[in-house]
Amino acid sequence: MNENNAQAAAETTDTPIIEVNSMHKWYGDFHVLSDINLQVKEKERIVICGPSGSGKSTLIRCINRLEEHQRGQIIVNGTELTNDIKNIEKVRAEVGMVFQHFNLFPHLTIVENLTLGPIWVRKTPKKEAEEMAMAYLEKVHIAEQAEKFPGQLSGGQQQRVAIARSLCMKPKVMLFDEPTSALDPEMIKEVLDVMIDLAEEGMTMLVVTHEMGFAKSVADRVMFMDEGQVVEENNPNDFFDNPQHERTKLFLSQIL
């Protein structure tokens, strides 16, 4: 199936926007991800949970090629991820990522953090990029901090800026790698609220998180991973009320 057809097919809501087929990944000799199969449709919200070392972060990092997979296929928005740098850049322009430790650029102001991507990757003119940046900053309720530097903001504020920064690239998919794990409890809510708003507006989201409340209220599917494999996958109600595997039951009993 050539690329243009795949692209057109992906635009209809039936074909998955992310397709992971029999994917395996090794770190040297260590088999970190084993036979991962995943189909994500547009506007779907998927929460991935599991114990540390289970490979959940590695999985989503493979989707925007921050990590390479050695076997299997990953197709994002019709483009297959291979060593071809052009494909990688194409995928990265459509996939936004929010990191556990925010990774804002400390030497730039908040507004500059947001306009950097649009100006240099999408070639948006500066004024237009700034207007868009301010609009997104309004959306995450942090417009008044626009001229400050990341070091002057609290963790929750920085994470909201990070989300706005990814949104400025108008991605089709947003990946969240434990977005609230580095925040103290008072700030977790403000970030989750922004994520819930995003979900309600129809953004396709893959979220690695331990926030089960978020999973219950927003997710279309919850995936449980352990030791590099997807152990169980279900809609939130069935997942939490009726876990099938022993491992899932053990995990849920510890965190709920």
Add this chain to the structure above:
Amino acid sequence: MSAPNTAPTREYLKPPVTEVGVIGWLHGNLFNTWYNSLLTIVFAVILWQVVPPFFSWAFVDSVWNGPSEACRDIDGACWSIIPQNISFIIFGFFPEGEHWRPGSAMLILLGLVFFSKSSKHWKKSLGFYWLIGLIVMGTLMYGGVFGMPVVETAQWSGLPLTFMLSFFGMVAAYPLGVMLALGRQSKMPAIKTLCVVYIEMIRGVPLISLLFMSSILFPLFLPEGVTFDKVLRAQVAIILFTAAYIAEVVRGGLQAMSRGQFEAADSLGLNYNQTMRLIILPQALKIVIPPTVGILLSAFKDTSLVVIIALYDVLKTTKVTLSNPKWTGYSTEAYIFLAVLYFICCYAMSSYSRKLEKTLHTGR
């Protein structure tokens, strides 16, 4: 009941008198333990023995200007060696009547440097000013137009030579060093090997041997009749040498960068050039300002090594002054003057670097 967000009220007392003010400082720093008190007394005695005699030698009994005979029977310093020979010390072998040319060239250089210090001036027009300034400086030094007699580069000496070699050395070595550091991190084996070999070979030899090689060995490989300007040879050797050290310091800065910055740039879709230019280098270079300035200061002082290839920088011109029998005994005064000169230049550079660090300390 107190307000919910404040601690309960308490009494604010004054600290005890032996802990504050001058007495407090002396007590805390010089006399806090028995061995510190002993050291304080020993150093006080040493200073008492050394400082007043030096002070009277340098300032009280000294002669500041006049012919060398006036210095013969005095106990103090004979500073007159400096004013009497200042022309030669500063300008070296540049023809006597033409000293206004290197003088103006130096002033233009210093003027441009001071102008460039302020970040308000960092616009496109700055590059333009520098270009004009460099052309004017080159014309002034070399001559040949507007009735100015030609002065060959071999006669360029003294302070203008020192400034020129160090300034152009620093300015060219820095970007070269940055590229070498990036090349060393490259995944392409050819580029990486090339950069590693260059850096390790250059760092393995003293600058003096590089100057020697550039001056004596290199011309042997050139075809008959083709010569390389002597000052240019020295300049290239200094640039190549300094660049290797800058490369290693910048590599340290690159390694200090957290992976998250690279990943955030990647996930936005920035390519390698954009990531380096916009995200990584601004942060990495800022981190390594202190060691970079150290290398540049060394480069400035290492210009004195060009004496090995018969170029007369300000150190050599001073030494030549001392070889004059009238002034032979006054080497202490001459070298103190030179030390003060180097110190003023180096201190200016280092205090600018501190100011630069403070300005760039944006919110971190």
